[in-house]
Amino acid sequence: MQLAVWTYEGPPHVGAMRVAAGMEGLHYVLHAPQGDTYADLLFTMIERRDRRPPVTYTTFEARDLGGDTAALFQTAAREAYDRFRPEAMIVGASCTGELIQDDPAGLAQALGLPVPVVPLELPSYARKENWGAAETFYQIVRALADRTAAPPPREGRRPRAAVLGPTALGFRHRDDVREVRRLLEAMGVDVMLVAPMGARPAEIARIGAADLAVCLYPETAEAACRFLERQFRMPIVRTVPIGMGATRAFLAEVAEKAGVDPAPALRLADTEARLPWWSRSVDSTYLTGKRVFVFGDATHAIALARVAAEEIGFEVAGLGCYNRECARELRAAAARYAVEPLVTDDHLEVEAAVAAAAPELVIGTQMERHIAKRLGIPCAVISAPAHVEDYPARHAPFMGFEGANVLFDTLVHPLVMGLEEHLLAMFRGDFEFHDEAGPSHLASARPAAAPPQAVAQPAVGAPAASGAPPAPGAGAPGPAGPSPGVSGHGAPPAEAAGAGVTWTREAEEELRKIPFFVRGKARRNTEAYVRGRGLGEVTLELLYEAKAHHGR
Amino acid sequence: MTVGPAPACPDPAGAASAARPVLRERGQREVFCGLTGIVWLHRRMPDAFFLVVGSRTCAHLLQSAAGVMIFAEPRFATAIIEERDLAGLADANEELDRVVDRLLARRPDIRTLFLVGSCPSEVIKLDLGVAARRLSARHMPAVRVLSYSGSGIETTFTQGEDACLAALVPEMPEARDAAPRLLVAGTLADIVEDQFRRLFAELGIGEVAFLPPRASRALPPVGPGTRVLLAQPFLGETARALEDRGAVRIEAPFPLGAEGTAGWFLAAAEAFGIDPIRARAVLAPGRARAAQALARHRDTLGGRSVFFFPDSQLEVPLARFLARELGMRLLEVGTPYLHARHLAAELALLPGDVLLSEGQDVDRQLARARALRPDLVVCGLGLANPLEAEGLVTKWSIELVFSPIQGFEQAADLAELFARPLRRRALLRV
Numbered sequence: 001m002q003l004a005v006w007t008y009e010g011p012p013h014v015g016a017m018r019v020a021a022g023m024e025g026l027h028y029v030l031h032a033p034q035g036d037t038y039a040d041l042l043f044t045m046i047e048r049r050d051r052r053p054p055v056t057y058t059t060f061e062a063r064d065l066g067g068d069t070a071a072l073f074q075t076a077a078r079e080a081y082d083r084f085r086p087e088a089m090i091v092g093a094s095c096t097g098e099l100i101q102d103d104p105a106g107l108a109q110a111l112g113l114p115v116p117v118v119p120l121e122l123p124s125y126a127r128k129e130n131w132g133a134a135e136t137f138y139q140i141v142r143a144l145a146d147r148t149a150a151p152p153p154r155e156g157r158r159p160r161a162a163v164l165g166p167t168a169l170g171f172r173h174r175d176d177v178r179e180v181r182r183l184l185e186a187m188g189v190d191v192m193l194v195a196p197m198g199a200r201p202a203e204i205a206r207i208g209a210a211d212l213a214v215c216l217y218p219e220t221a222e223a224a225c226r227f228l229e230r231q232f233r234m235p236i237v238r239t240v241p242i243g244m245g246a247t248r249a250f251l252a253e254v255a256e257k258a259g260v261d262p263a264p265a266l267r268l269a270d271t272e273a274r275l276p277w278w279s280r281s282v283d284s285t286y287l288t289g290k291r292v293f294v295f296g297d298a299t300h301a302i303a304l305a306r307v308a309a310e311e312i313g314f315e316v317a318g319l320g321c322y323n324r325e326c327a328r329e330l331r332a333a334a335a336r337y338a339v340e341p342l343v344t345d346d347h348l349e350v351e352a353a354v355a356a357a358a359p360e361l362v363i364g365t366q367m368e369r370h371i372a373k374r375l376g377i378p379c380a381v382i383s384a385p386a387h388v389e390d391y392p393a394r395h396a397p398f399m400g401f402e403g404a405n406v407l408f409d410t411l412v413h414p415l416v417m418g419l420e421e422h423l424l425a426m427f428r429g430d431f432e433f434h435d436e437a438g439p440s441h442l443a444s445a446r447p448a449a450a451p452p453q454a455v456a457q458p459a460v461g462a463p464a465a466s467g468a469p470p471a472p473g474a475g476a477p478g479p480a481g482p483s484p485g486v487s488g489h490g491a492p493p494a495e496a497a498g499a500g501v502t503w504t505r506e507a508e509e510e511l512r513k514i515p516f517f518v519r520g521k522a523r524r525n526t527e528a529y530v531r532g533r534g535l536g537e538v539t540l541e542l543l544y545e546a547k548a549h550h551g552r
Numbered sequence: 553m554t555v556g557p558a559p560a561c562p563d564p565a566g567a568a569s570a571a572r573p574v575l576r577e578r579g580q581r582e583v584f585c586g587l588t589g590i591v592w593l594h595r596r597m598p599d600a601f602f603l604v605v606g607s608r609t610c611a612h613l614l615q616s617a618a619g620v621m622i623f624a625e626p627r628f629a630t631a632i633i634e635e636r637d638l639a640g641l642a643d644a645n646e647e648l649d650r651v652v653d654r655l656l657a658r659r660p661d662i663r664t665l666f667l668v669g670s671c672p673s674e675v676i677k678l679d680l681g682v683a684a685r686r687l688s689a690r691h692m693p694a695v696r697v698l699s700y701s702g703s704g705i706e707t708t709f710t711q712g713e714d715a716c717l718a719a720l721v722p723e724m725p726e727a728r729d730a731a732p733r734l735l736v737a738g739t740l741a742d743i744v745e746d747q748f749r750r751l752f753a754e755l756g757i758g759e760v761a762f763l764p765p766r767a768s769r770a771l772p773p774v775g776p777g778t779r780v781l782l783a784q785p786f787l788g789e790t791a792r793a794l795e796d797r798g799a800v801r802i803e804a805p806f807p808l809g810a811e812g813t814a815g816w817f818l819a820a821a822e823a824f825g826i827d828p829i830r831a832r833a834v835l836a837p838g839r840a841r842a843a844q845a846l847a848r849h850r851d852t853l854g855g856r857s858v859f860f861f862p863d864s865q866l867e868v869p870l871a872r873f874l875a876r877e878l879g880m881r882l883l884e885v886g887t888p889y890l891h892a893r894h895l896a897a898e899l900a901l902l903p904g905d906v907l908l909s910e911g912q913d914v915d916r917q918l919a920r921a922r923a924l925r926p927d928l929v930v931c932g933l934g935l936a937n938p939l940e941a942e943g944l945v946t947k948w949s950i951e952l953v954f955s956p957i958q959g960f961e962q963a964a965d966l967a968e969l970f971a972r973p974l975r976r977r978a979l980l981r982v
Contacts, residue, residue: 001605001647002632003655010612033671035585035704038613040934050941052934059580062674062705076580083915095607096671096705099638124607125635 006347006367008322008385012122012132013094014039019136019220020090021053021168022196026140027086028055029077031069031097031104046388047169056080058097070102074111077104081113088144088201089113090136092120116201118143128345130219130297130323133167137196138223144201147231149208159258160192161237162210164224165217167196171300171384172398173217179400180216180241183251187265189258196220208232212257216240216399218299219323241399242303243311243407244275273401275408279312287412293318293359295342295350295368296383298326300398302333304363304382307407309337314411318342318357320350322365347371358524361415366390378414382407501527503538510540525550572899572908574890579913582934583863583888584617585704586712587668591618592954593716593764594627596739599663600768602628603655604702605648605680606670617950627662629655633672644678645686652687652697662695664768666716669701696769698723708888710786710864710953713739717763720771721793724763727775732824733759735772735799737791738784741956742766748807748959751817754834757824763790774799779823781816783807783958785898786865788891805897807958808866808966809873810842815897838960845964846877852971854879859926861935862886862912863949870930870952870966872901878967882906883924886917928974945973 009015013030020028021043030036037057043049058076060069077091091104105119118139122132151160161184166173174197181191192210193203207213207228212235215225228234235257241250248266255262278284292314294305298321308314319334320342321327327343334341342353351371354362362372362379366387372379381390382398397403503511514522529546530538538546587610590602604610611630618626631651637644648667656662665687667680680699688697700719702712717737727733734757736748745762752760761772776798782791785806795801804819805812814835821831858880860867867887874880882902886909892899902908909917914935921929922942929939929946936946947970957966 001637001644001651002634003629003651004608004611004632005626005629006615007608007611009608011608013609014612033585033704034581034583034708035587035613035671036609037580037582037934038584038588038616040582041932042616044935044937045933048937050937052938057580060705062703065675065705079915095609096675099672099675123635124609125633125638128608 002346004346006370008345008347008365008367009129010039010042011095011124012127012129012135013092013120013124014042015129015132015134015220016090016092016120016122016136017043017053017055018129018133018167018169019140019196020055021049022166022170023140023199023201025087025200025202026054027080027084027089028053029073029080029089029091029104029108030055030057030094031073031092031100031102032057032059032094033096034059034061036094036096043169046386047391048388049168053168054084054086060097060100065100069100070107073102073104073107077108077113078111081111081115086115088116088118088140090118090120090140092122093124095124098122098124116143128323131325133220134223137164137167137220138227140196140201141204141207141224142227144204145207145227145231146205147208149206150232151209151211154211154259158188158190159211159260160190160209161254161258162193162195162207162213162228163191163216164195164213165215165219165221166194167217167220169384170197170217170220171382171386171390172396173197175395175397176216176399176403178395179397179402180214183241183247183265183268183400184214184254186268187251187255187258187262188260189254208234210234212237212254214254218326219297240299240303242300242403243307244269244273244401244404245310246303246306247400247404269401273404275311275401275404278405278408284313284412287415288313289315290361290415291315291317291357291359292361292363292411293354293357293368294382295320295322295354295362295364297321297323297365298330300383302329303398304407304411305333305337307404308363308411311404312408312411314361317359318353320344320353351375358520361411363411380410380414382410501530501536501538504540506540507538507543510543522547572904575907575909577909577911577913577916579911580915581708581888581912582861582914582932583912584709584932585613585671586702586707586709586715587613587670587704588617588709589702589712589716590614590628590668592739593713597664597764597766597768598627599661600627600666601655601659601662601664602666602668603652604628604630604668604670605673605678606630606633606668607672608632610670610672627659633676638676641676641678644676645683648678648683649687649690652691656691656695665691665695665697666719667697667699668712668716669699669703671703671705674701674703674705696723708862708865710784710866711789711889713784714787714789717787718789718793720764721774721790721797724771724774724797726797727773727777730775730777731759732777732779733761733773734820734824735761735763735774735778735780735794736783737763737780737787737794738782739764740783740958744956744958744962747961751834751838752820755817755821755824755831756826757820776800779820781820781823782894783816784866785869785891785894786889788889788894791894801894803897805872805901806866806869808869809877809963810839810846810960811877811901812869812873812898813842813958813960813963814839819897835960842960842963846967849964849967849971850878852974853967855881856927856974857881857883857924858928858930858970859883859921859924860885860887861914861917861921861929861931861949862888862909863930863932864953865889865891866952867930868895868898868902868908871906872898873963873966874970875903875906876901877963878970880928880970883926884909884917884920886910886912888912928970930970945977947973 020026043053058073091108108117166177214237215221225236237253239250239253241247251262251265292308294301301321305316305319309316316337319339321330322345331341347367362368362377363382365383366385369379396406526546667684669680684697684699698719700715774797778799780794780799780801802819802823805815807813807816867885871882871885875882884907890910929944930949939946956962
């Protein structure tokens with residue numbers, strides 16, 4: 001048994017629902033008790049879908065268990081067919097349905113429905129949502145694909161691509177698809193099929209006629225792509241175009257596999273991509289070396305770590321994912337940033353890791369938003385699971401050149417703005433710019449209650465005028481960077497104890513003269529230095545020794 | 553689909569509730585299971601922890617239902633059954649003990665731990681009652697461990713609270729004497745409870761206790777002198793368990809709206825032998841305030857038609873309130889379970905021409921709603937946006953469970969919940 005407060009992924013049948021709700025003309029009959037219909041509201045509320053997911057729940061009750069739940073399943077399946085007239089159906093069981101072992105596959109087959117019925121075996125007690133989505137999509141493709149299909153000769157026509165992986169309730173899938181489609185078309189590649197999102201069963205049947213497939217979201221499409229490789233020897237594009245570099249690499253890979261010139265698509269960057277200049281412009285200097293903790297599904301986490309490190313100039317202070325299926329790729333990426341890979345679906349473990357790393361920005365999921373809020377650290381949401389505010393009304397892709405622009409904004413906006421950071425330093429002690437004021441545009445970063453450390457502050461910052469000493473390590477990309485959210489608000493739990501180091505009154509007062517947004521880092525660095533020397537007390541002298549040490 | 557017996561004779565007042573026809577349906581249900589009650593129960597009893605013994609689906613449900621409301625580490629969790637737990641029940645029990653030990657070590661503030669049964673735990677026949685006794689023996693007096701089932705195969709939404717309160721009843725101390733004492737059963741918001749306590753005191757009803765109590769271990773005594781006033785209509789099991797301990801239920805409408813609240817307090821006053829003229833005088837100011845506050849909502853709601861999908865079992869009293877105090881026209885009042893005895897006073901007040909339905913076949917019910925084109929549809933979150941997209945105006949029913957809506961001072965707030973979607977629809981020019 002696993003003790004779970006929050007979960008990153010739902011059960012595998014919710015993954016199947018994401019595939020079914022993404023497609024058109026497909027219906028899912030789910031052997032499930034009352035209550036499992038809660039999953040409908042994920043789609044209708046979080047994603048604001050205007051239709052119920054195409055799912056019929058058999059709704060068996062305790063009193064049915066001794067009787068004929070199999071007949072209940074068959075009635076539900078037949079009525080669902082009669083009512084919705086789907087072009088194909090998928091059938092399976094939720095966690096409780098699995099336990100009563102009614103064999104939905106056999107029962108559905110016995111009905112002799114006039115459409116293809118794809119049975120799903122989704123082990124609820126061993127697997128999770130993403131696996132369920134991938135398996136469902138694979139089974140649909142395997143069952144429906146016409147094995148005799150093949151691409152027609154290339155003479156006189158543009159290559160055709162199948163874009164695979166986007167589902168209902170996917171994180172920015174709607175916008176990513178639009179962006180990727182535009183890039184492909186710019187380089188002369190037609191998008192023959194997007195699936196599961198928007199695809200009809202009949203379109204999936206013709207998938208073998210594609211010249212190549214784009215595995216846009218490996219979490220949901222990798223199993224189906226392997227099948228296409230095996231069955232049709234279809235070339236698969238596996239670069240995920242998140243960030244400038246990856247988008248260029250993606251276009252190059254498509255060009256190679258489709259036999260086209262990538263230049264027209266690459267040229268779009270000249271007019272559309274703003275991330276490179278936004279990153280180079282001087283206001284962004286303050287972003288240098290800010291420490292970020294990245295966690296999400298493996299695809300987004302790995303991509304965002306690369307964007308953070310190479311395209312924004314952050315320092316990756318932690319990297320992890322919740323889907324074990326991609327642990328290998330995640331570990332390889334973590335090695336590039338010399339951080340310990342974190343592969344877990346236990347949010348308490350993630351919280352402990354974030355607290356220990358004391359980053360200045362958390363780049364994560366809805367769970368990390370909760371974690372970051374508790375720790376007083378800004379957070380950017382970059383991966384499912386996400387909440388309603390992460391399904392924006394505007395076009396906000398993560399992929400392609402426009403996606404890179406969106407990423408710049410997404411990763412930078414939660415932070416204190418560069419100019420404002422300078423002003424805070426200049427006016428510290430001013431009645432508006434004291435420790436508790438927080439950045440003006442960021443209500444969430446305001447400390448909820450005056451923490452003990454802040455209470456101890458003189459109302460007007462002590463000797464503010466007397467050229468305060470620079471913070472130890474400030475400005476230098478040291479192991480710990482300035483922490484606008486953390487510092488001054490009491491240290492995060494992992495270091496709250498101070499690990500046995502005390503401060504002389506003199507040193508403590510000097511520390512308070514340091515701008516609050518770097519004070520936490522200064523405190524950490526100094527204590528680490530003092531501990532490293534085997535000492536137990538921070539003196540004024542040691543404070544400056546530590547500054548010199550970390551400022552190397 | 554079956555239709556109950558038609559009334560023996562036309563009964564415009566609807567007084568012969570037993571004879572009222574009820575459409576009983578069986579099919580796909582678009583309602584939560586009983587686990588969802590944890591979302592408000594854990595807030596009512598801050599020293600209690602709810603451990604669902606279930607699947608990843610259960611954890612996902614709780615997170616989806618409660619996700620936006622919880623910022624701190626919540627006082628509920630799921631012990632997710634994994635493949636190896638299914639292999640042998642002895643091991644499952646060992647695993648459960650391990651999980652509970654770990655949990656209690658982390659949360660020394662917990663005084664009561666509820667092991668909450670789920671569909672999977674019921675199907676594999678994991679006996680949580682036995683587990684609770686075993687764990688209680690181990691952790692008492694620090695922590696009392698109880699169990700109940702919130703499984704979807706046995707409970708619908710608010711029935712989870714019923715099961716939880718019923719599990720508390722055997723733990724209530726025996727009343728020392730048969731002196732009359734009032735017990736109000738059903739979770740109420742703290743602010744509502746405080747208002748009610750003041751009114752009971754003014755009425756002259758001395759000893760009043762609430763179930764569940766705010767402190768989970770401060771359970772009120774129960775005995776033959778206990779008079780139970782149900783604050784919620786979904787407490788069938790709880791009422792029976794209290795009656796088994798000698799308590800007597802007071803027949804009353806539910807405290808929704810000015811009329812329902814007055815009727816509820818007057819029933820209590822009568823049971824305690826309080827002069828009805830004096831009781832009415834005590835209630836008059838609150839009732840007048842409620843009536844005044846409700847008046848402004850009558851413009852928005854009067855004459856409009858309303859259709860209830862089943863959700864919380866609050867539907868009948870809510871429909872009575874909308875019909876009688878706001879002049880709404882009731883088309884269909886769907887409820888997951890119609891407790892005829894507990895709702896007798898309510899059914900007597902309901903207009904005679906409304907279709908009552910019990911249970912659900914959601915697609916059939918949607919067809920009825922589409923055909924009737926009600927001005928307002930009260931339904932769950934899974935249906936609301938799809939119906940809005942079809943041009944209907946909806947009210948999320950779950951808000952009716954999570955908001956303080958009982959009593960005189962909240963009557964207009966309750967009306968506002970129904971009026972706002974209509975006002976918003978009239979406001980928007982997009």
